[in-house]
Amino acid sequence: MPSDTALDNPQNLKGNWNYPTQMIFGPGRIKNLGQACKTLGMTRPLLVTDPGLAGLPMVKEAIAANEAEGLPTGLFDAVKPNPVGHNVEEGVKAYKDGGHDGVIAFGGGSGLDCAKAVALMVGQSRPLWDFEDKGDNWKRVDPDGVAPIVAVPTTAGTGSEVGRASVIVDEASHTKKIIFHPKMLPSTVISDPELTVGLPPNITAATGMDALAHCIEAYCAPGYHPMAEGIAVEGIRLVKEWLPAAVHDGKNLAARAHMLAAASMGATAFQKGLGAIHSLSHPVGALYDTHHGLTNAVFMPYVLAFNRPAIEDKMGRLAAFLGLENASFTGFQDWVLALRAELKIPEKLDGLGVGDERIDEIAEAAAEDPTAPTNPVPAGAAEMRRMFEMALEGRL
Incomplete structure (x- = not known):
């Protein structure tokens, strides 16, 4: 018999379960990026990544491939290894200034987390910290203001590509805060192991x-x-x-x-x-x-x-x-x-x-x-x- 006696009571067998999103998985699947963006209605996406990745061929090639498919793609790379609120603010400004209509979250945990927070904040009137994952703060979000997201992980760790939250540092309090909303879950994930080889x-x-x-x-x-x-x-x-x-x-x-x-x-x-x-x-x-x-x-x-x-x-x-x-x-x-x-x-x-x-x-x-x-x-x-x-x- 199982030893976890709390689960012997049917009244404890309750939960709210959500499982991930569309995942395009396998070597070479980065070639599907343009179509994934188009499927979500993007015409001018903003690729958000960290400065280390921004100079690598994989990012330049992804942007060039999108351009070839008629998808002019902007680049924002001012993301710290532990992203801070200011990074998100700058990303939102880049999104609005560039007239973008979707986010490509490209990178490891820092790039993905910052990108998802940018996608959340481009259509909100409240400050970022109002959406910290406490109580029902997530209900403060205007869901219609969240930009569509395609996630492209380049590390195998955080799993942020299938997450509904971002971890962002509040520099004023020197604390990491979890920002949460269900629509922060990317609509499409492209997991290409060739991007992690280096x-x-x-x-x-x-x-x-x-x-x-x-x-x-x-x-x-x-x-x-x-x-x-x-x-x-x-x-x-x-x-x-x-x-x-x-x-x-x-x-x-x-x-x-x-x-x-x-x-x-x-x-x-x-x-x-x-x-x-x-x-x-x-x-x-x-x-x-x-x-x-x-x-x-x-x-x-x-x-x-x-x-x-x-x-x-x-x-x-x-x-x-x-x-x-x-x-x-x-x-x-x-x-x-x-x-x-x-x-x-x-x-x-x-x-x-x-x-x-x-x-x-x-x-x-x-x-x-x-x-x-x-x-x-x-x-x-x-x-x-x-x-x-x-x-x-x-x-x-």
Whole structure:
């Protein structure tokens, strides 16, 4: 019999489930970009990406291909690695000044998040922060003012291409805020693994660990959502089988494709919820400008250890599915530690340049983060501080 007794009660078997969008998946599928834009009624899209990608052939070729199909395409690339509200404001200005009628979100998590926020804000009268994912703030959005979006991921991590939210830094408060509305979900996603082939090994590892964090936390989050859990479990298997291969041989197109799928699966699954890995990573990223996936990877085993009383049985089932020799919580945690070592992930926070000088601020912010309520073990500021200290000391 299942050990999760809360789910023995039919009254607890309730949920609101939404699943992703049209996905055009596979090598070479970037050639479908122009048609995807036209299908959504775009005649003059704005491509939003980060400055690193903007100078690469893949972006120049995408814009040129659109031009050849009669789709003049603008470019906005003033996006920070952890995008800030000012980036969104500048993107909205570029959209309006250029007379654009749709957004191509092109890039990793930063480019995709900023692009989706730009698409949201081009037709709103309220400021961005009025749409923070708290309560029913999303109902303040004028849905008719949201521009259509085509998403083109170039990393396999955040899964932002199938998400209904963006993580944007509020520079005034130095906090990461989640901006949410259902229409922020891109109408079409073009997932072409050839676009990820040039990703350096360290970024491949960090983004892949972000996908793993999404899948693990979605699987462990309390509540009833068996579809999300099933997708999360298969996403974890894909990471196990293919992330090391993608890191060690970036030209392995099969590994790149499977990791793109795993990233989208993680973001699809985490509508069930996330947890303290993300609750802690968000303030650390906002204050120290660390890479989000890498930060998640550092916190991962410590949060798992903290949550062990609530997830031990579930992790045993997961370990058995993954074919781990030790089909238990310990076996799974040992696999996570071994994977981190193989991918050269820092063991402790000092590897990210993070110390204890802002521990109280981080603990308070983590406890208030929108991801905190779905941590398997309830965690306020004291508990977040404890996990942060574990990650500082390398203590499981």
